[in-house]
Amino acid sequence: MSEVYFSNLRASSDREKTVEKVSRLFKRAKLADAITDRDLVAIKLHFGESGNTAFLRPQLVQRVVELVEAEGGRPFLTDSNTLYVGSRSNAVDHLWTAARHGFTYPVVNAPVVIADGLKGNSQVEVDINQKHCRTAKIGAAAMEASAVMCVTHLKGHMMTGFGGAMKNLGMGFGSRAGKLEMHSGMRPKVNESVCRGCGNCASHCPGNAIQVKERKSVINEKKCIGCGECLVVCQFAAMEPSDWTMDTTALQEKVVEYCYAITKGRKEKFGYITFIMDVSPYCDCASWSDVGIVPNVGILASKDIVSIDQASADLVNKQMGARESALTGAMKPGEDKFRNLYDFDWHGQLEYAEKLGLGERDYKLIQVK
Numbered sequence: 434m435s436e437v438y439f440s441n442l443r444a445s446s447d448r449e450k451t452v453e454k455v456s457r458l459f460k461r462a463k464l465a466d467a468i469t470d471r472d473l474v475a476i477k478l479h480f481g482e483s484g485n486t487a488f489l490r491p492q493l494v495q496r497v498v499e500l501v502e503a504e505g506g507r508p509f510l511t512d513s514n515t516l517y518v519g520s521r522s523n524a525v526d527h528l529w530t531a532a533r534h535g536f537t538y539p540v541v542n543a544p545v546v547i548a549d550g551l552k553g554n555s556q557v558e559v560d561i562n563q564k565h566c567r568t569a570k571i572g573a574a575a576m577e578a579s580a581v582m583c584v585t586h587l588k589g590h591m592m593t594g595f596g597g598a599m600k601n602l603g604m605g606f607g608s609r610a611g612k613l614e615m616h617s618g619m620r621p622k623v624n625e626s627v628c629r630g631c632g633n634c635a636s637h638c639p640g641n642a643i644q645v646k647e648r649k650s651v652i653n654e655k656k657c658i659g660c661g662e663c664l665v666v667c668q669f670a671a672m673e674p675s676d677w678t679m680d681t682t683a684l685q686e687k688v689v690e691y692c693y694a695i696t697k698g699r700k701e702k703f704g705y706i707t708f709i710m711d712v713s714p715y716c717d718c719a720s721w722s723d724v725g726i727v728p729n730v731g732i733l734a735s736k737d738i739v740s741i742d743q744a745s746a747d748l749v750n751k752q753m754g755a756r757e758s759a760l761t762g763a764m765k766p767g768e769d770k771f772r773n774l775y776d777f778d779w780h781g782q783l784e785y786a787e788k789l790g791l792g793e794r795d796y797k798l799i800q801v802k
């Protein structure tokens with residue numbers, strides 16, 4: 434059974450401020466064990482799409498930078514480019530977006546490196562021979578880093594139910610080709626009764642596969658590359674997978690296989706910190722942020738990626754649902770909030786990750802004051 438350390442966000446004194454809790458969690462979870470002197474340490478983040486405000490505050494990340502430096506590590510903040518056309522689809526736009534969101538030297542005291550380079554083609558292929566992927570295409574900086582601190586903002590996600598550490602690491606570090614591979618096979622369809630013809634999907638579509646005709650979105654199936662981004666960017670939920678169960682199960686498992694590739698042969702060089710605050714129903718890839726589906730819960734730290742994701746989901750589902758939120762039910766503590774948001778089973782990713790030896794679903798939650 435793996436250990437997951439947890440602090441809530443209550444504070445009534447200087448000692449209880451959130452950044453101090455980050456330090457205590459880092460120490461109690463022994464995340465420093467992953468770092469040796471002069472290691473290049475990737476701090477894996479999501480800098481947030483332009484317009485999103487739910488992404489992690491840079492001040493929290495700055496504390497992680499300090500902790501890594503104190504262990505002799507050389508930290509850098511990083512993520513890979515997106516597949517869809519947005520504010521992070523190449524390194525120039527991505528760096529500008531990160532800077533506009535406060536991830537700059539004066540705030541975080543560390544450089545930002547885009548893991549898969551200028552146009553998302555700088556990648557390392559890792560042989561894995563798994564059920565879905567023979568190789569995984571990972572942003573080169575992720576594989577060249579000596580250690581990784583995966584710092585995650587927990588939220589809902591249309592294709593994986595929730596976006597936790599595995600989503601952050603596996604999908605996030607995929608290069609452009611890797612992200613395409615993870616999404617491939619997904620076939621979106623338009624729910625015309627809901628579509629408002631706003632054109633947001635068309636302007637984000639990397640395949641130029643969408644046109645708006647008579648105020649309804651129309652997909653050209655020959656051009657569609659199955660990236661799934663139209664599902665993420667449609668704020669009216671008018672885009673749906675053709676087959677929810679098949680599409681979401683395969684994508685969850687591919688994300689796990691990418692985590693397997695990234696950590697292969699070096700699991701001890703990874704540490705995980707997850708913030709359960711501003712739990713938006715949508716990914717930080719959306720150019721907006723909805724209110725949290727539950728109250729802010731706390732911070733988790735662990736060496737086990739499966740345990741920290743299981744604990745994160747459990748802690749969210751233990752809460753009372755927020756009334757003025759995207760939830761349409763599952764308001765009582767113990768009811769599955771993510772299943773209410775997205776009607777498919779999200780547990781498969783955790784089961785598959787355990788099967789591949791990434792970690793354990795059984796965990797011991799240890800409170801840290």
Ligand code: SF4
Nearest residue numbers: 628629631632634667
């Ligand atoms: S983003 Fe959604 S509502 Fe807007 S055109 Fe596309 S499918 Fe329709």
Ligand code: SF4
Nearest residue numbers: 638640657658661663
């Ligand atoms: S229509 Fe196809 S290519 Fe375009 S965003 Fe949707 S899934 Fe991606």
